[in-house]
Amino acid sequence: MQTDFLVIGSGVAGLTFAIKAAKQFPDKKVLVLTKTHADETNTKYAQGGVAGVIDFKNDSFEKHIEDTLIAGAGLCNPKVVELVVKEGVDRIRELIEWGTQFDKEQDGDFKLGKEGGHSEFRILHHKDVTGQEIERALLAALNHYKNIEILNHCFVVDLITQHHLGYLVTKSTPGIECYGVYVFNQHNQKIETITAPITLLATGGNGQVYRSTTNPSIATGDGVAMVYRAKGRIENMEFIQFHPTALYEPGVRGQSFLITEAVRGDGGILRNVNGEAFMERYDERKDLAPRDIVARAIDNEMKITGTEFVYLDVRHIPTDKFIEHFPNIYEKCKSIGIDVSKDMIPVSPAAHYSCGGIKTDEWGRTSIDYLYAAGECASTGLHGANRLASNSLLEAMVFAHRCYVDAKDQIDKNKVEQLSIPEWNASGTTHPKEMILITQSLKEVKQLMSDYVGIVRTNTRLVRAMKRIDLLWEETESLYETSTVSPQLCELRNLITVSYLIVKGAHFRKESRGLHFNTDHPERAVLVQNIVL
Numbered sequence: 001m002q003t004d005f006l007v008i009g010s011g012v013a014g015l016t017f018a019i020k021a022a023k024q025f026p027d028k029k030v031l032v033l034t035k036t037h038a039d040e041t042n043t044k045y046a047q048g049g050v051a052g053v054i055d056f057k058n059d060s061f062e063k064h065i066e067d068t069l070i071a072g073a074g075l076c077n078p079k080v081v082e083l084v085v086k087e088g089v090d091r092i093r094e095l096i097e098w099g100t101q102f103d104k105e106q107d108g109d110f111k112l113g114k115e116g117g118h119s120e121f122r123i124l125h126h127k128d129v130t131g132q133e134i135e136r137a138l139l140a141a142l143n144h145y146k147n148i149e150i151l152n153h154c155f156v157v158d159l160i161t162q163h164h165l166g167y168l169v170t171k172s173t174p175g176i177e178c179y180g181v182y183v184f185n186q187h188n189q190k191i192e193t194i195t196a197p198i199t200l201l202a203t204g205g206n207g208q209v210y211r212s213t214t215n216p217s218i219a220t221g222d223g224v225a226m227v228y229r230a231k232g233r234i235e236n237m238e239f240i241q242f243h244p245t246a247l248y249e250p251g252v253r254g255q256s257f258l259i260t261e262a263v264r265g266d267g268g269i270l271r272n273v274n275g276e277a278f279m280e281r282y283d284e285r286k287d288l289a290p291r292d293i294v295a296r297a298i299d300n301e302m303k304i305t306g307t308e309f310v311y312l313d314v315r316h317i318p319t320d321k322f323i324e325h326f327p328n329i330y331e332k333c334k335s336i337g338i339d340v341s342k343d344m345i346p347v348s349p350a351a352h353y354s355c356g357g358i359k360t361d362e363w364g365r366t367s368i369d370y371l372y373a374a375g376e377c378a379s380t381g382l383h384g385a386n387r388l389a390s391n392s393l394l395e396a397m398v399f400a401h402r403c404y405v406d407a408k409d410q411i412d413k414n415k416v417e418q419l420s421i422p423e424w425n426a427s428g429t430t431h432p433k434e435m436i437l438i439t440q441s442l443k444e445v446k447q448l449m450s451d452y453v454g455i456v457r458t459n460t461r462l463v464r465a466m467k468r469i470d471l472l473w474e475e476t477e478s479l480y481e482t483s484t485v486s487p488q489l490c491e492l493r494n495l496i497t498v499s500y501l502i503v504k505g506a507h508f509r510k511e512s513r514g515l516h517f518n519t520d521h522p523e524r525a526v527l528v529q530n531i532v533l
């Protein structure tokens with residue numbers, strides 16, 4: 001199959017790019033691939049909203065830039081921060097033109113929320129289901145373009161580069177080029193070849209590396225792993241953001257329900273199991289300190305009190321006000337017997353967001369030619385060592401736009417139709433006889449990453465983690481070489497690769513900065529640097 005613009009992923013980044021490319025080039029074909037359903041994305045689960053400078057009376061670009069830089073702990077690229085904050089306003093307007101409904105006051109002004117690390121109220125939201133509303137609006141907007149096709153249940157396995165034409169490609173090979181992808185089509189269980197002069201990776205995050213995560217099951221870091229295998233550049237993978245307040249539900253595996261930070265923006269207070277409001281002991285911004293600080297404080301309180309959770313207390317917020325802003329959270333709590341007007345909500349930190357990823361420049365170009373990356377899978381320089389709340393939807397839109405602007409000038413340069421790209425070679429492989437080999441290794445990855453590479457790290461734990469990852473890697477590679485491809489096996493392989501990159505980054509960073517905290521190196525180093533792998 002051949003297309004003009006190939007988009008891997010149907011979250012906010014992929015769909016924004018697809019709509020723009022389809023509108024600009026009605027005669028060209030835009031193909032969007034997703035590994036499950038089009039709306040099963042991290043985007044759909046976003047709660048708090050999109051940060052943007054809308055209220056110029058009280059807010060300013062300078063303040064949003066400053067807040068982003070402070071959260072990023074010295075590692076943001078100031079040029080990228082400025083362009084995202086400034087261009088973000090136009091992208092938000094576009095989102096509204098495409099049909100997204102953000103909550104408004106009675107006078108017609110947008111209702112703006114506040115979250116940790118923000119000095120002003122600047123979060124546009126749709127109740128507590130902002131992502132669902134954005135995903136809905138983007139998918140509806142997409143329907144206007146006949147030249148966009150979405151193929152669901154198509155799992156991208158690998159990028160096609162010169163390697164597949166028989167050339168030796170290493171990390172130091174100049175001019176690596178992307179010609180498309182190999183895809184496992186779950187409808188016919190076959191690997192298909194899709195070529196394109198322009199490929200965008202918008203594959204989202206990797207929260208599934210950990211046992212407890214707010215991310216849905218699709219978040220397995222596939223884009224990052226594919227680029228690493230194709231010898232592209234990955235950076236800052238050690239900066240995994242743990243959201244401080246995922247709902248604590250013993251026995252629930254997979255995706256944890258999020259209690260948005262906007263609840264603390266509306267006055268929610270964190271208390272330990274003894275009922276003590278503890279955040280004032282950790283930071284003068286108390287419950288609205290940046291996420292790394294709040295998550296570490298909770299981790300510490302849980303260790304001191306020997307519990308697996310703390311409480312979020314919203315009993316003092318008028319219930320009708322709570323229900324108006326957070327109907328989804330209210331219902332979820334009610335469904336498990338928590339009456340938020342009387343009971344405190346048990347919460348604990350969970351893996352939430354990957355600040356690092358595929359290294360891009362300010363146009364979303366990766367180190368591989370004709371391959372772009374946008375959204376959570378990319379490392380653009382915006383977040384540095386810690387993402388400011390609600391900056392990721394904004395970043396995804398700004399960079400999807402920038403990728404499109406650059407790609408429209410590149411599309412005619414990559415002559416993929418002149419290449420003879422080989423079909424996928426599955427000779428010598430058979431169906432794995434024991435699925436337990438895959439499921440057990442998956443459990444082991446999550447276990448070791450949660451125990452050794454979580455919120456607080458030490459040198460010894462990192463060394464242990466790497467030894468175990470090496471073993472899992474060896475076992476999984478030999479399984480992969482002899483097995484027919486399946487999404488489960490590919491995801492395991494990708495999660496192991498991503499774990500390796502997180503541990504490697506954490507090992508090289510001999511300091512504590514932002515989301516990376518190592519008790520053997522508790523201070524910030526003098527030399528500030530990105531770790532590129």
Ligand code: FAD
Nearest residue numbers: 009010011013035042043046048049156204375376390393
């Ligand atoms: P996603 O929306 O995750 O989409 C990924 C797409 O890639 C999917 O379509 C998937 O099928 C596809 N894909 C992945 N791998 C493959 C493969 N191998 N083959 C084919 N397709 C593939 N950010 C904010 O700014 N504000 C918030 O309020 C907010 N709240 C959040 C709440 C939750 C619970 C979570 C989990 C995240 C939240 N975030 C928030 C973060 C934000 O939602 C994500 O970073 C963002 O939506 C990512 O968008 P994306 O387009 O990069 O990827």
Ligand code: SIN
Nearest residue numbers: 047048260261389390
């Ligand atoms: C939240 O609503 O707390 C999540 C916001 C984000 O991750 O940016």
